[in-house]
Amino acid sequence: MPEFLLCRVEDTFLVSGRGLIVAPGFPASAYRFDANQQVRVVRPDGENLECSAVFQIPFQAPPAKVLSFFCTLPAATKQSVPIGSEIWLLGRNESDVKLAADA
Known part of the structure; x- marks a missing residue:
């Protein structure tokens, strides 16, 4: 199964009713999910x-100046995803998610 390292967690925010949001965000101009x-x-x-x-x-x-995707982990806690954790995207290749840079 394909997988790739999406990011290292820089910060986390627990939002009631949503779950754990991890930073960094991913600019919509560079990613599709x-x-x-x-x-x-x-x-x-x-x-x-x-x-x-x-x-x-x-x-x-x-509105934000730069639109970004945010990753929410509904079932996770701050303790289960400490800062420095790696987030690996499963079932997708990097080329499926990252858009080509403008030439």
């Missing part, structure tokens, strides 16, 4: 957690 994806979280201590992730561009008022 299906709304629901499977990911593997590899913690700094080597423990692994596979879970569902939701990728969406949040509504903001006023």
Whole structure:
């Protein structure tokens, strides 16, 4: 099954009713995601957690200058995804998600 390293977690935010949002975000001009994806979280201590992730561009008022996808892990906690964890996207190749840079 294809997989690739999407990011290292720089920060986390637990939002009631939504779940754990991980930073960084992913600029919409550079990435495309299906709304629901499977990911593997590899913690700094080597423990692994596979879970569902939701990728969406949040509504903001006023609108953000750069639209970005945010990754929400509805079933995760701040303790289960510490800063420094790696987020691996499962079932997709990097070329399926990252858009080609403008030439």
